[in-house]
Amino acid sequence: MIAAALRRIAGALLVIVLASFLTFLLLQLAPGDAVMAIADARHGEAVALDEATLARIRQEIGVDDPFLVQWARWAFGLARLDFGVSLIDGRPVVDILAEGLGRTLELAIAAVAVAAILSIPLGLLAGVWRGTWFDSLSVALATLGSAMPNWWLGVLLIVVFSVNLGWLPAFGRGDWEHLVLPALTLGTGITVTTARILRSATIEALAARHIAAARGRGVGEARVIGRHALRNALLPVVTIFALEIAFVLEGAIAVEYVFGLRGLGLIFIEAVDARDYPVIQAFVLFTAVLFVCMNLVVDLLTLWLDPRTAEGMA
Amino acid sequence: MSFSDPLRLTATALSVLILLLAVVGPAITPHDPLVPDPMIRLAPPSAEHWLGTDHLGRDVFSRVLAGARLSVGLAVLVVLVSAAIGLVIGLIAGMGGRWVDAGLMRVTDAFFAFPELVAALAIAGVLGGGGTEVLFALAVVGWMRYARVVRGMTLATAAADHVALARLSGVGRFRIALDHLTPPVLPAMVVMMTAHVARAILAISGLGFLGFGASPPQPEWGVILLEARTYILSAPAYALLPGIPIVVSALAFNLAGDALRDRVGLAGAA
Numbered sequence: 019m020i021a022a023a024l025r026r027i028a029g030a031l032l033v034i035v036l037a038s039f040l041t042f043l044l045l046q047l048a049p050g051d052a053v054m055a056i057a058d059a060r061h062g063e064a065v066a067l068d069e070a071t072l073a074r075i076r077q078e079i080g081v082d083d084p085f086l087v088q089w090a091r092w093a094f095g096l097a098r099l100d101f102g103v104s105l106i107d108g109r110p111v112v113d114i115l116a117e118g119l120g121r122t123l124e125l126a127i128a129a130v131a132v133a134a135i136l137s138i139p140l141g142l143l144a145g146v147w148r149g150t151w152f153d154s155l156s157v158a159l160a161t162l163g164s165a166m167p168n169w170w171l172g173v174l175l176i177v178v179f180s181v182n183l184g185w186l187p188a189f190g191r192g193d194w195e196h197l198v199l200p201a202l203t204l205g206t207g208i209t210v211t212t213a214r215i216l217r218s219a220t221i222e223a224l225a226a227r228h229i230a231a232a233r234g235r236g237v238g239e240a241r242v243i244g245r246h247a248l249r250n251a252l253l254p255v256v257t258i259f260a261l262e263i264a265f266v267l268e269g270a271i272a273v274e275y276v277f278g279l280r281g282l283g284l285i286f287i288e289a290v291d292a293r294d295y296p297v298i299q300a301f302v303l304f305t306a307v308l309f310v311c312m313n314l315v316v317d318l319l320t321l322w323l324d325p326r327t328a329e330g331m332a
Numbered sequence: 333m334s335f336s337d338p339l340r341l342t343a344t345a346l347s348v349l350i351l352l353l354a355v356v357g358p359a360i361t362p363h364d365p366l367v368p369d370p371m372i373r374l375a376p377p378s379a380e381h382w383l384g385t386d387h388l389g390r391d392v393f394s395r396v397l398a399g400a401r402l403s404v405g406l407a408v409l410v411v412l413v414s415a416a417i418g419l420v421i422g423l424i425a426g427m428g429g430r431w432v433d434a435g436l437m438r439v440t441d442a443f444f445a446f447p448e449l450v451a452a453l454a455i456a457g458v459l460g461g462g463g464t465e466v467l468f469a470l471a472v473v474g475w476m477r478y479a480r481v482v483r484g485m486t487l488a489t490a491a492a493d494h495v496a497l498a499r500l501s502g503v504g505r506f507r508i509a510l511d512h513l514t515p516p517v518l519p520a521m522v523v524m525m526t527a528h529v530a531r532a533i534l535a536i537s538g539l540g541f542l543g544f545g546a547s548p549p550q551p552e553w554g555v556i557l558l559e560a561r562t563y564i565l566s567a568p569a570y571a572l573l574p575g576i577p578i579v580v581s582a583l584a585f586n587l588a589g590d591a592l593r594d595r596v597g598l599a600g601a602a
Contacts, residue, residue: 170578
């Protein structure tokens with residue numbers, strides 16, 4: 019089991035190294051001369067033609083070195099948590115991202131809370147009352163939810179709750195009221211997946227042999243569900259919530275954009291818009307590393323809880 | 333899934349209709365989707381303009397119809413290109429022996445490490461936005477599922493007797509891949525591709541809405557909604573209604589994918 023765990027950790031590390039390589043490769047897609055682009059962004063068109071400035075930038079970002087050397091320099095910087103500086107205003111990338119981290123965390127926690135409140139009853143009861151109208155309704159909602167982009171849901175909520183009813187503010191930030199619609203938008207998206215997984219987990223848990231045994235012993239139905247089935251059904255949900263942290267970050271991009279919340283997601287969009295490559299690369303790699311780590315945690319947790327999986331997933 | 337057949341049948345028929353709209357949509361618009369009319373800016377829905385008019389006085393319904401070309405057509409292209417890349421990588425991994433397989437699968441894992449929207453946004457944004465750029469970005473993030481499934485099935489098929497026999501009798505690798513290894517993966521691929529069209533429509537309109545899709549004035553569903561976003565307080569119908577075709581098409585292709593999956597009898601795909 020230790021060997022299996024170590025193998026998985028090594029695999030995740032390899033994937034992270036390869037992912038950092040891909041992230042660095044992204045820069046090569048940029049059309050035109052990166053040096054010109056930076057000079058442009060920083061000083062405007064006129065200075066872009068100044069040879070001395072161009073030479074300084076060339077030196078600064080080291081474009082004349084071979085590709086692998088550039089990648090290695092960047093990757094070693096990352097390992098020391100040095101993400102470089104913004105091409106636009108020269109501030110450290112870490113500072114720029116740190117600005118949005120708090121707001122995004124706030125949104126993420128609120129969204130996960132919404133998802134937990136909605137999805138746990140929805141998925142659990144759908145599984146318990148399998149085949150009833152409630153089950154059909156929850157499946158229908160899940161199906162509809164997976165076809166609905168969260169940014170459009172955001173627009174829908176603004177139109178209903180801000181424009182028509184006037185209950186909540188549509189944009190900007192401030193007190194908790196500004197967080198309600200974004201959290202609902204982002205949380206509903208996660209609810210869909212969570213409820214679906216919880217539903218099948220409940221069905222599976224209720225079909226287990228010890229449940230039949232408990233029923234056979236004459237244990238009441240409420241107790242069967244509460245004591246025996248719920249515990250098994252919640253296990254996949256814990257893993258799903260861990261995995262969803264990465265999805266929340268992804269979903270936050272569009273939600274922050276719709277509601278004008280300047281968190282990590284909106285900062286990322288601004289960076290892409292301005293072609294601020296170090297910021298783009300840092301954010302892209304950050305989400306990938308988070309994603310891989312969360313997957314690894316779930317893998318190791320599963321391995322620990324159920325050592326039989328050691329052979330299954332390599 | 334507890335859906336009865338009529339719903340799935342409707343969804344499948346609707347998917348075909350939506351594909352058809354991608355072809356004929358721009359030809360059957362009641363008004364010209366590109367010609368502005370300043371006299372009727374931001375008009376609410378009416379008998380003449382079913383979804384109202386936009387900020388330049390263009391007919392929104394016509395723009396949505398014409399937008400099917402880009403939103404759906406591009407999605408189909410994304411799916412075809414992703415599937416082709418995934419098929420080739422999967423076949424090579426499945427046939428290439430242990431080291432080629434391990435190497436390619438690690439690369440696949442690395443591509444999988446990025447959240448789709450984050451990677452697509454970064455690629456499309458760095459390239460500068462536009463139809464071709466969106467196609468490239470979404471193909472880069474879309475091929476991995478196919479590669480994994482094809483590789484898994486190929487490993488199984490390649491070990492079968494008739495394939496071994498073909499190899500021993502001197503049939504080339506390319507012919508074996510084409511004649512023996514590709515046909516068995518096609519049903520699974522069609523199932524995955526159907527569901528992928530739904531995801532691609534969502535991704536394309538999402539990139540459009542965030543400002544990195546097809547460039548205006550070209551109508552594309554996400555771009556229409558991006559332009560409408562500014563007027564959400566004054567013309568909520570304009571900001572909201574063009575999103576309905578996105579939801580309906582994603583729903584239709586998702587359900588059609590479910591129907592196909594049950595028909596083909598694959599639990600693992602899509």
